[in-house]
Every structure is written in structure tokens, then in C-alpha cells.
Amino acid sequence: MQIDGHTRLAAVVATPIKHSISPFIHNYAFDKTGINGVYVAWDIPESELEATLANVKRYDMFGINLSMPYKRIVTQYLDELDESASLTGMVNTVVNKNGKLIGHNTDGYGFFASxxxxxxxxxxxxxxxxxxxxxxxxxxxxxxxxxxxxxxxxxxxxxxxxxxxxxxxxxxxxxxxxxxxxxxxxxxxxxxxxxxxxxxxxxxxxxxxxxxxxxxxxxxxxxxxxxxxxxxxxxxxxxxxxxxxxxxxxGLGMLLFQAAEAFRLWTGEMMPTAEVWQALEEKYKSEN
Structure with missing residues (x-):
């Protein structure tokens, strides 16, 4: 992975979030697909959530993922919700589309894809x-x-x-x-x-x-x-x-496939899920 002046950022936002496996999944996918991106974990308090969403636009990020406790309250800071987010009232993926922040929920898709x-x-x-x-x-x-x-x-x-x-x-x-x-x-x-x-x-x-x-x-x-x-x-x-x-x-498959759908929404490319799945299985089986 090479970071340069063209590298775009994506992140997962929650509190706590340091334990998240999402950076492993997305950075593996960026590397394998050759997409110039980096994915990090941001542990932020609720008081900084609005500013965080503003920074997604300011820094032209791909977007962010959200975990608890922000999946519901983030909706007030978005420009639009897709059908899945509207129906559930929850957002786990925000896409920065030409400066417009669109909320999606990829959890249900991820579960059934698994x-x-x-x-x-x-x-x-x-x-x-x-x-x-x-x-x-x-x-x-x-x-x-x-x-x-x-x-x-x-x-x-x-x-x-x-x-x-x-x-x-x-x-x-x-x-x-x-x-x-x-x-x-x-x-x-x-x-x-x-x-x-x-x-x-x-x-x-x-x-x-x-x-x-x-x-x-x-x-x-x-x-x-x-x-x-x-x-x-x-x-x-x-x-x-x-x-x-x-x-x-x-639930490992759900984690992978909800991430894969977020990756597709951000980049327009398919995540190499078979390769990521093998890496995840090796990681989690070794830890249990």
C-alpha cells in the first residue's frame, strides 16, 4: 500500500472502536484491488459526530462506516437516506457522492449474503x-x-x-x-x-x-x-x-459481506471476498 497525494480516506466511527476488524478487511481489499485508499478507526464522542460528518466532505473521503451508538443519531447529519436506511432508521455506511452524504444500511444484505x-x-x-x-x-x-x-x-x-x-x-x-x-x-x-x-x-x-x-x-x-x-x-x-x-x-460472513457492499458503494469495485474470507478465518480460528 502506497500513500501519496491522491490517497483517499475511509473510516469506521464509534465508541469504543479500537477493537474493530474493519480496518483489516478494507485495507486488505484496497491493497488487493490496487485502489488508492486507506481505512482507519476513529473513536469519537457524540459531541464530535456532526463535525466528523462535515470532515467527510471537507477531506473528500470515500465515506465512513458507523457502529453503535451512532447508527441512528447520524441520520440528522446526512443529506439523504437510501431505502434500507429509511426502513430501519439506521445507517452503517455513509457514501460521499460528489459532496452529498448518503446513508445506507448494508447489515441486512451482509447477513443474507453470508x-x-x-x-x-x-x-x-x-x-x-x-x-x-x-x-x-x-x-x-x-x-x-x-x-x-x-x-x-x-x-x-x-x-x-x-x-x-x-x-x-x-x-x-x-x-x-x-x-x-x-x-x-x-x-x-x-x-x-x-x-x-x-x-x-x-x-x-x-x-x-x-x-x-x-x-x-x-x-x-x-x-x-x-x-x-x-x-x-x-x-x-x-x-x-x-x-x-x-x-x-x-457472524464472520455477515461482517465481511456488509463491508464488501460498503466497499462497492464507495469505490464501484467488488471486494475480493474469497481472499479476505480466508484471511479472516485464519485470524479468528487461531484466536479461538
Missing amino acids: LPQEFDLKGKTITILGGGGAATAISAYAAQNGVGKINMFSKAKYLDVTIERQGRVAEQTGTRIEIFDISDKKQIQEKANDADLLVNANSVGMDGISTVVSADMVFKEGLLVADVIYQPFETPFLRLAKAQGATTIN
Whole structure:
């Protein structure tokens, strides 16, 4: 990678963000594609978010990625939102297009791009464990792309917010979405039995010990099971499903493919995902 007077900058913005793997992914892609760019991580307080967006224009950056807690509040500083960002109310990618800042949400695309190619979303039933940002992005993308039904499980204290947000998705897409309390393990089992895809879209399991489902959870034959978590590489949730013969997918693919879509939006070029995936697998398997 050579930095010169023509090098353009991209960044991920959040707090905390020093742990982010995004610089590894994007700088690897810049290097492999020969695009003159550099990607860094900016840990900034909320008070500096508006100025940060202004600097994207000022320094003619490709754009930025955003993580929590800025995915929702950043929308007030943007010139335009694409359909995915409008539907979810969240932005994870900002594109600087000729001085206009356009917000996108590539998380839902990234998740479904990480699934086996033979999985056809149209008409399917999916059950999502979690009602936060990842869950919202997944449900919105599914609703936009022909899913038959969505069952979503949220924490009791967030049920009203989840019902409101998913109500907007249902209204705008015509998709049937039902919301349940995530503490109801019996209901989780019932809705998993109805589903073609079961997704853990919350942080439970990042400790490598806990799981959002009961220890005697039964995963029906043919159920595809996914987790948005990628560290640990295999969560207790996925381990339980895998032990019963289910096909399991961790969150590393979602991380890669949401980044690949951001890369395409910024540069117009395709990220060499196969090469990046191999590097990521080697990195994370070695750390687990």
C-alpha cells in the first residue's frame, strides 16, 4: 500500500472502536484491488459526530462506516437516506457522492449474503432472537426481499419499541411480523419449529458460555441456524445446534459481506471476498 497525494480516506466511527476488524478487511481489499485508499478507526464522542460528518466532505473521503451508538443519531447529519436506511432508521455506511452524504444500511444484505447460496429467502419463515440493530437490519432486508413471515423475540423492556419499529417495516412492505418476549423459551421452541431459518441476533453468547435458548432446545431437521456473533467463532448456541446436525453459520460472513457492499458503494469495485474470507478465518480460528 502506497500513500501519496491522491490517497483517499475511509473510516469506521464509534465508541469504543479500537477493537474493530474493519480496518483489516478494507485495507486488505484496497491493497488487493490496487485502489488508492486507506481505512482507519476513529473513536469519537457524540459531541464530535456532526463535525466528523462535515470532515467527510471537507477531506473528500470515500465515506465512513458507523457502529453503535451512532447508527441512528447520524441520520440528522446526512443529506439523504437510501431505502434500507429509511426502513430501519439506521445507517452503517455513509457514501460521499460528489459532496452529498448518503446513508445506507448494508447489515441486512451482509447477513443474507453470508448464508448458503441454495437458501432462497422468498416465502420462507424466519425466527429472529433479538430486537436491536442487527435484528432490525435482518428483518428489514428480509421483508424487502420476499420473506413469508418473521417471528421476532425481544427483551421485555424493549417490546414496545420493537413493536413500533417492526410495525413500520410491516406496514411499508406488507410482511407479516409477530413480536414475542425473548424470555419465553417455550415460545422460542415453537417458533423455531415453524421456521426455515433461526437467527441469534443479540449479544448473548459473546462470553462463550451463555445462550439465549434453553439447554434442551430441539433444532428440527433441515433448520438453518445462524448467529451474528463471530467472536467466539462458535457460540454455545451454534454448538448446540451443530450437535443436533443443523447447518450453522457464524457472524464472520455477515461482517465481511456488509463491508464488501460498503466497499462497492464507495469505490464501484467488488471486494475480493474469497481472499479476505480466508484471511479472516485464519485470524479468528487461531484466536479461538
